[in-house]
Amino acid sequence: MRNFVGHRDLVVVGAGPAGRALAHRAEASGLRVALIDPAPHRRWPATYGSWADELPDWVDPKSFAAQSPQAVVYTPRRRVIDRAYVTFHTGELQRRLPVTAGAVIESRVTQLFEDCVVIDGENRVKAHTIVDARGLRSAKAPAQSAYGVIVDAELAGRYLEAGETVLMDWRGAQPDRPPSFLYAIALGEGRVLLEETCLAGAPALPIGDLRNRLRNRLSRHGIAPADIEDADDEKVWFALRRQSGVPWKDRPLRYGSGGGLMHPATGYSVATSLREAETVVSALVNQQDPRRALWNRRSRAVYRLRDRGLTSLLRLDPIDVIRFFDGFFDLAVADQRAYLSSRDDLAGVARAMTRVVAHTDRAVSYKVMRGAVARR
Numbered sequence: 001m002r003n004f005v006g007h008r009d010l011v012v013v014g015a016g017p018a019g020r021a022l023a024h025r026a027e028a029s030g031l032r033v034a035l036i037d038p039a040p041h042r043r044w045p046a047t048y049g050s051w052a053d054e055l056p057d058w059v060d061p062k063s064f065a066a067q068s069p070q071a072v073v074y075t076p077r078r079r080v081i082d083r084a085y086v087t088f089h090t091g092e093l094q095r096r097l098p099v100t101a102g103a104v105i106e107s108r109v110t111q112l113f114e115d116c117v118v119i120d121g122e123n124r125v126k127a128h129t130i131v132d133a134r135g136l137r138s139a140k141a142p143a144q145s146a147y148g149v150i151v152d153a154e155l156a157g158r159y160l161e162a163g164e165t166v167l168m169d170w171r172g173a174q175p176d177r178p179p180s181f182l183y184a185i186a187l188g189e190g191r192v193l194l195e196e197t198c199l200a201g202a203p204a205l206p207i208g209d210l211r212n213r214l215r216n217r218l219s220r221h222g223i224a225p226a227d228i229e230d231a232d233d234e235k236v237w238f239a240l241r242r243q244s245g246v247p248w249k250d251r252p253l254r255y256g257s258g259g260g261l262m263h264p265a266t267g268y269s270v271a272t273s274l275r276e277a278e279t280v281v282s283a284l285v286n287q288q289d290p291r292r293a294l295w296n297r298r299s300r301a302v303y304r305l306r307d308r309g310l311t312s313l314l315r316l317d318p319i320d321v322i323r324f325f326d327g328f329f330d331l332a333v334a335d336q337r338a339y340l341s342s343r344d345d346l347a348g349v350a351r352a353m354t355r356v357v358a359h360t361d362r363a364v365s366y367k368v369m370r371g372a373v374a375r376r
Contacts, residue, residue, distance in 0.1 A: 011127040015040040018256025018273035019133030024097040025277040038108040050271035052084035065089035065188035068165035075326035076171040130252040138239040144267040145204035146236035148195025156192035159221040175319040248295035264310040298344040327360035
């Protein structure tokens with residue numbers, strides 16, 4: 001016989017950044033919340049970064065490990081992007097999204113319905129709204145992969161200019177091999193993450209390949225393999241696309257990277273998940289449909305446009321990927337921001353995508369346009 005474990009306004013399944021942020025903001029608004037996860041207090045293993053202007057006002061700056069007023073890309077030309085960038089201190093971000101102990105249920109969910117979830121195979125937690133925030137689970141989808149090492153700033157200085165935040169360094173990419181770039185950000189306390197990244201692949205580059213590429217890259221800049229032998233490392237792999245369906249039709253509602261809030265061409269999702277938590281909570285407080293609040297007509301259209309952008313990116317030859325980003329970072333910062341950060345500025349996203357085609361050479365433009373109209 002199944003037992004009922006209370007009744008809540010909101011049940012959030014998954015205690016990653018998206019789920020914890022949603023539960024935290026819901027509690028702050030007075031809603032009765034349950035946050036369910038088999039290991040709700042486990043430290044998040046990834047490093048999270050964000051454009052500062054994407055973050056909502058309620059995010060505590062004490063959760064930041066480092067901030068930079070600008071970011072740099074090499075395509076391979078050096079470009080400075082006048083837009084502030086933030087790296088989170090993962091533990092502090094987790095700590096500053098508190099959920100009361102009584103609202104946290106340490107258990108594995110075995111079934112989800114629109115009005116309740118089943119935990120441990122027998123107990124049910126009922127709620128007015130169920131949200132699945134367990135991330136994107138799609139083994140066959142295009143993915144992003146990365147391998148990085150954490151070194152002291154002095155060692156990183158052999159590669160980086162002082163204080164640089166490098167979002168993409170395509171220098172040294174070989175035209176006949178799947179491309180990868182260096183991502184280099186400060187982590188605070190004199191530490192720097194140097195990470196070789198495969199932005200999007202079907203399949204993504206294996207971690208072992210990225211590790212070798214990183215070592216070769218750093219060796220060319222005077223950082224020998226022996227210098228990083230004992231460094232802490234980071235391994236990243238996550239899907240960029242759902243295998244099927246669109247998020248506004250999910251039953252129950254999905255949230256975070258698995259709910260369509262990840263940018264499919266960059267892999268960023270944390271800032272959007274933090275920001276849109278208020279959208280969902282406001283709808284619940286006002287007894288409105290959070291699905292409609294999160295997915296209006298413009299945001300649905302932007303979602304489809306960006307998904308087409310991922311299709312185009314995956315169809316480009318290795319050297320054309322670099323040419324594409326060379327054209328993209330030729331755009332005005334306002335156009336870059338519209339494409340990278342806005343969920344519902346349909347005109348801005350369409351304008352940015354049109355202009356990036358105009359800023360690349362004719363062969364790349366043709367491939368991008370073909371990818372945009374092709375079937376998955």
